[in-house]
Amino acid sequence: xxxxxxxxxxxxxxxxxxxxxxxxxxxxxxxxxxxxxxxxxxxxxxxxxxxxxxxxxxxxxxxxxxxxxxxxxxxxxxxxxxxxxxxxxxxxxxxxxxxxxxxxxxxxxxxxxxxxxxxxxxxxxxxxxxxxxxxxxxxxxxxxxxxxxxxxxxxxxxxxxxxxxxxxxxxxxxxxxxxxxxxxxxxxxxxxxxxxxxxxxxxxxxxxxxxxxxxxxxxxxxxxxxxxxxxxxxxxxxxxxxxxxxxxxxxxxxxxxxxxxxxxxxxxxxxxxxxxxxxxxxxxxxxxxxxxxxxxxxxxxxxxxxxxxxxxxxxxxxxxxxxxxxxxxxxxxxxxxxxxxxxxxxxxxxxxxxxxxxxxxxxxxxxxxxxxxxxxxxxxxxxxxxxxxxxxxxxxxxxxxxx
Amino acid sequence: xxxxxxxxxxxxxxxxxxxxxxxxxxxxxxxxxxxxxxxxxxxxxxxxxxxxxxxxxxxxxxxxxxxxxxxxxxxxxxxxxxxxxxxxxxxxxxxxxxxxxxxxxxxxxxxxxxxxxxxxxxxxxxxxxxxxxxxxxxxxxxxxxxxxxxxxxxxxxxxxxxxxxxxxxxxxxxxxxxxxxxxxxxxxxxxxxxxxxxxxxxxxxxxxxxxxxxxxxxxxxxxxxxxxxxxxxxxxxxxxxxxxxxxxxxxxxxxxxxxxxxxxxxxx
Numbered sequence: 001x002x003x004x005x006x007x008x009x010x011x012x013x014x015x016x017x018x019x020x021x022x023x024x025x026x027x028x029x030x031x032x033x034x035x036x037x038x039x040x041x042x043x044x045x046x047x048x049x050x051x052x053x054x055x056x057x058x059x060x061x062x063x064x065x066x067x068x069x070x071x072x073x074x075x076x077x078x079x080x081x082x083x084x085x086x087x088x089x090x091x092x093x094x095x096x097x098x099x100x101x102x103x104x105x106x107x108x109x110x111x112x113x114x115x116x117x118x119x120x121x122x123x124x125x126x127x128x129x130x131x132x133x134x135x136x137x138x139x140x141x142x143x144x145x146x147x148x149x150x151x152x153x154x155x156x157x158x159x160x161x162x163x164x165x166x167x168x169x170x171x172x173x174x175x176x177x178x179x180x181x182x183x184x185x186x187x188x189x190x191x192x193x194x195x196x197x198x199x200x201x202x203x204x205x206x207x208x209x210x211x212x213x214x215x216x217x218x219x220x221x222x223x224x225x226x227x228x229x230x231x232x233x234x235x236x237x238x239x240x241x242x243x244x245x246x247x248x249x250x251x252x253x254x255x256x257x258x259x260x261x262x263x264x265x266x267x268x269x270x271x272x273x274x275x276x277x278x279x280x281x282x283x284x285x286x287x288x289x290x291x292x293x294x295x296x297x298x299x300x301x302x303x304x305x306x307x308x309x310x311x312x313x314x315x316x317x318x319x320x321x322x323x324x325x326x327x328x329x330x331x332x333x334x335x336x337x338x339x340x341x342x343x344x345x346x347x348x349x350x351x352x353x354x355x356x357x358x359x360x361x362x363x364x365x366x367x368x369x370x371x372x373x374x375x376x377x378x379x380x381x382x383x384x385x386x387x388x389x390x391x392x393x394x395x396x397x398x399x400x401x402x403x
Numbered sequence: 404x405x406x407x408x409x410x411x412x413x414x415x416x417x418x419x420x421x422x423x424x425x426x427x428x429x430x431x432x433x434x435x436x437x438x439x440x441x442x443x444x445x446x447x448x449x450x451x452x453x454x455x456x457x458x459x460x461x462x463x464x465x466x467x468x469x470x471x472x473x474x475x476x477x478x479x480x481x482x483x484x485x486x487x488x489x490x491x492x493x494x495x496x497x498x499x500x501x502x503x504x505x506x507x508x509x510x511x512x513x514x515x516x517x518x519x520x521x522x523x524x525x526x527x528x529x530x531x532x533x534x535x536x537x538x539x540x541x542x543x544x545x546x547x548x549x550x551x552x553x554x555x556x557x558x559x560x561x562x563x564x565x566x567x568x569x570x571x572x573x574x575x576x577x578x579x580x581x582x583x584x585x586x587x588x589x590x591x592x593x594x595x596x597x598x599x600x601x602x603x604x605x606x607x608x609x610x611x612x613x614x615x616x617x618x619x620x621x622x623x624x625x626x627x628x629x630x631x632x633x634x635x636x637x638x639x640x641x642x643x644x645x646x647x648x649x650x651x652x653x654x655x656x657x658x659x660x661x662x663x664x665x666x667x668x669x670x671x
Contacts, residue, residue, distance in 0.1 A: 010537060020506055020533040022462035023556040024580055026565065170468050171458065180461045187462075287506040287533060288459060300480040301511030302458040 011204020016320035019203045020287045028190040033205045035110045056101045061091045064220045073351035080374035082367050084384040085221050094386030095245045096127040100196055102213030104131040107194035114138040114193045118182040120147055120175030121311030122154025124198030129163035139163040142181045144174040172305050175315055179289055199242025200319030203290030207319050214248025222252055233381035235260040239362040241313035243322045245385035264366045266308035267335035277306035279318050280326050280333040293320040309338035310358035336365035344368050357386030406499040406527045407552055407575040410449055411610045420627040420666050422447055423612055425636030427454035427470035428487050429479025440491045442652045444498050447663030455484050455504030462532045466637040481508040485524040492525035501528035501554060514545035521551055528552035528575045536568040543572045556580055557603055566606045576610040597629035620665030627669035
């Protein structure tokens, strides 16, 4: 299977993606689409932009992130070898910053002096506030009031970095409501404002653009696998909320038919309880936040509240390219429950001395599930998309401990 | 001739402009909505826009979003909105009703199924704010097959190419968003509207309704002089939000009557 040349001109991945926004947003998206086309060349970035982006990723983010062989944990599991792509070692502690750097560079080229972002757990907000400080831009972050109450540390980080935080009181007061509010800001202030979306969702060109900025993960991984292991992995695993870390590592592998790709959604209390955030596993296609994709919705087409122990996966939609990759069968999508993710979280702490993000722990959980069933010479590459320092309060609370 | 077309034809022959109030169906509850629709007609409404509540109303400001939340909390749904329209139709066969909402509830139901049910209920037009013309082909076909007018938005920033795209699909009227941004926000720039509307009307070949920003008789009169219909939404929703239930109809009449008079002063 070749690397599919998607999306098409209108932003469609098969029946998914597209531009489902009110007329007032169209000029902003058209301007962005044209500006983005200006930094593309063939299948990559223009030479000038590529050099600029690479320099930031190297000197500011600290790339390339290593691939680490989790030998003790693999030994304990007694099957395939687990390898970790260490996005947790990036500046700000997760893959999110790759995309923020890319969009901030684009914003600067477009002459925008103000960036806005939505955030759930606060990771994307922190990454955006970080790059805004780095590039001297004004930064406004929209965050649900519920999330603000749950994520005090990230809220303070954003303030330290000079961002203005706007609490969102509407709807369920979480990530999706913050996204609605950020869109409204963008419509009103499009002249000087760039909206940095944190995942591979939203109207075209965001799903494509965020994917392209995150593809550095997969491109590095291919080179590192060849150099360190002399071959590509048998399986690549990544967690999927909106799905940007997964698209970033999967995309270069789409054309490698021998490499199995597995996306792991948030199973919450269990898929059959209805309390989860796994639209690809049980959802149905619909339209939200500017694109058509799989959604968590009720029988009247209203978007329903989701549940996951990991705030970063707690989103009712998913990037449209994942919807397409699910239907095409190229990627297999499964889920891991809160408990399974927690068990993997603790295992990685104890066997490898790495505290993983709860998001990434979902991918680790599925790796731990299949590793014992596979021969020892098989290689499972897990995208360790973020570090778990931000999650220790959540994990402690689950064990009945107050820090 | 459709109810919308004959309404505009009648008004044109009288040298009058249309008053198009917007309320959210189910705010504060379904029974009140049905009564309010008749109150709006009594106050001089020519067309009623009925908001279909959605959990994530991206293009609406805080006032209409709150109305959506109140309606959803009372169990309002797309099917129940159609029930409201059907019950309104039992007593009023004249006043066109246009639904305004978001794509997801319509897609979930199924475009053809929805269009058939909407026609049976007596719906005359549907505006789905997150279906720009590029994504609206199947949807517009499903509606027109049931003789329901697909209504589209145009903005001050819409290019001539996009106006032409809308012209190829729109029926009934087009909804010109008079200011940048979301519903209920910002200031009204009547001169800018007056400059743009004739060009849009000529390109689309339909009446141009203008909304987003009308609050009183003065702004309604100013706007009416340069378009075919004046839409008023957030201001009515605020009245619903703040009025004690027993005074609601009286207060809506008192709000709308001077706006109607303002529009009629603008004349043709």
